[in-house]
Amino acid sequence: MKAIIFDFDGTLADTLPVCFYAFQSVFKEFDDIEVTEDEIKSMFGPSETGIIKENLKNSSWDQAIDMYYHKYSEKHVELVTANEEVKNLLHLLKKQEFKLAIVTGKARRSLDISLDHLDMNDLFDVIITGDDVSKPKPHPEGLNQALTFLNITNDEAMFIGDSDADIEAGKKANVHTIGVQWLPNFQTQTFSIQPDQRVSRVGEFIELLISEMS
Structure with missing residues (x-):
């Protein structure tokens, strides 16, 4: 080996907690929907960019992707031990x-x-x-x-x-x-x-x- x-x-x-937080923030902001952690898990596979482009109904993808990374970074210290x-x-x-x-x-x-x-x-x-x-x-x-x-x-x-x-x-x-x-x-x-x-x-x-x- x-x-x-x-x-x-x-x-x-x-x-995972900070990933959930960032995705939930994006879907609430752009699609005005609450997505569960299980729903987010079911989207996993592609990168964050792919997940947003494949699942977000609002087509403001660039703004949504930027928001995702902002939220991810903003809460990382608090949510990731x-x-x-x-x-x-x-x-x-x-x-x-x-x-x-x-x-x-x-x-x-x-x-x-x-x-x-x-x-x-x-x-x-x-x-x-x-x-x-x-x-x-x-x-x-x-x-x-x-x-x-x-x-x-x-x-x-x-x-x-x-x-x-x-x-x-x-x-x-x-x-x-x-x-x-x-x-x-x-x-x-x-x-x-x-x-x-x-x-x-x-x-x-x-x-x-x-x-x-x-």
Whole structure:
């Protein structure tokens, strides 16, 4: 195992609350409707730009997208708590000389806001965002790009995510896929496609990794 690839929202950072807040603000402002968290989850896949363009009835997309990022940044400190266990895990993996990557549906703009706020810059060798692919998860395009940039084969990587789309993308890319539910807010309560393994604690993943390496 040479590389560990992560999803971001709900996997590396507890950002779902700020995503919900920003989307709810946009739909209220532009369509005058209240959207639930489950309704927002059902829109996930494309980047924020894609979600707004595909689901907002009001065609003032540029203004709506700008508002989304403004709201996302404005409430990030208040709604997103850094998870020290996850951060320590990333530093541990770096120390063990694993290559680290992110494959996320988020746009680069919101990911950069989160990485900056959470002091996670410079931890990753490769980052693939929703801006970098034509086909979002569950399509494996993003994962395949990451493998290419990391210069490794699919049997040298594992992918870690919290949603059905993550698990399906991992399976389609033929990488060892782990479903995690270790943050307070994650996307999928019950995976409809079974990952190779499931973990509910960061410590459990570290134990799993040690056993894989021994």
